[in-house]
Amino acid sequence: MYIESDGARYEFAKSRSDNYRAAVGSIGRVWDEDLDAMYAYLDPEPGDNILEVGAGSGFFSFPISRGIGEQGLLYVTDPSIEQLQSVLEQQSANMIILAQGAEEIALGEGAPAIDKIWSRGAFHHVRDKTETFSRWRRLVHGNSRMAIFDIFSHNRTARFFDGFVARSCVTGHEVSYLSKDFATSLCANTGWREPEFHDIDLKWSFENEQHLGRFLGLLLANKASFSEADSVAAAKHYLGVRDTDDGLSLDWPMTMMTSSALPGYE
Numbered sequence: 001m002y003i004e005s006d007g008a009r010y011e012f013a014k015s016r017s018d019n020y021r022a023a024v025g026s027i028g029r030v031w032d033e034d035l036d037a038m039y040a041y042l043d044p045e046p047g048d049n050i051l052e053v054g055a056g057s058g059f060f061s062f063p064i065s066r067g068i069g070e071q072g073l074l075y076v077t078d079p080s081i082e083q084l085q086s087v088l089e090q091q092s093a094n095m096i097i098l099a100q101g102a103e104e105i106a107l108g109e110g111a112p113a114i115d116k117i118w119s120r121g122a123f124h125h126v127r128d129k130t131e132t133f134s135r136w137r138r139l140v141h142g143n144s145r146m147a148i149f150d151i152f153s154h155n156r157t158a159r160f161f162d163g164f165v166a167r168s169c170v171t172g173h174e175v176s177y178l179s180k181d182f183a184t185s186l187c188a189n190t191g192w193r194e195p196e197f198h199d200i201d202l203k204w205s206f207e208n209e210q211h212l213g214r215f216l217g218l219l220l221a222n223k224a225s226f227s228e229a230d231s232v233a234a235a236k237h238y239l240g241v242r243d244t245d246d247g248l249s250l251d252w253p254m255t256m257m258t259s260s261a262l263p264g265y266e
Ligand SMILES: C[S@@+](CC[C@H](N)C(=O)[O-])C[C@H]1O[C@@H](n2cnc3c(N)ncnc32)[C@H](O)[C@@H]1O
Pocket: 010, 011, 012, 024, 053, 054, 055, 056, 057, 058, 059, 060, 078, 079, 080, 083, 100, 101, 102, 103, 119, 120, 121, 122, 123, 125, 126, 127
């Protein structure tokens, strides 16, 4: 199923998506710690069947695909076909790519039960979270796990997005961040065990302020009226920027929520 990316229903279309792909396409080592977190909490293993939700331009898709090997299967999903373009161009044999939002994932006839679900930076865009978790529960088996790595309402990053990005970004940024309490209720209501939360204070590394400003300006698709220097100033105000031996680092706190399936909902 292909969901039309009209920019009204889904944020990542047109220049928002072009900019995001450009930022991730020249990412260098900025997201090394994000990758470490994926390996630690998703732990893709040979033969796993994994569902990736809101995969964007595939920053995690390729490492996950390598981790599960040729016996595994990775469903790479995102509602924006534009976001998925880079994955489509370099698709591995163990990937199935679906232009679907989290709320409407359908893997098709004969799909195996999913062992692990991974989503990074996308869940705050999901509008009907209860329908989404219920749907995911029907796609997995009784021992499956999920790892949702996102901005939660208690993270300072939420303030950065609400206070700055919601006005600087070409599409705005109207989203809903999970709280730990709501996420716990969500799991209880939809067939998932009580979740664990791991607050991870990521450090994103940059060569200098110009590099930081250029990256944020692209990742968060600044309107013409917002400069890269404005992004740096907001990052300093809301997040924290520190000098390091070889450049600077940006504090980017996120939360990893993990849960496993309660048997009996298949
Ligand atoms: C910040 S990007 C994260 C992309 C990728 N996971 C990463 O870490 O680079 C957010 C992604 O969420 C996707 N998205 C937006 N609404 C969504 C929804 N309802 N369900 C799933 N993904 C959604 C966007 O298209 C976009 O690719």
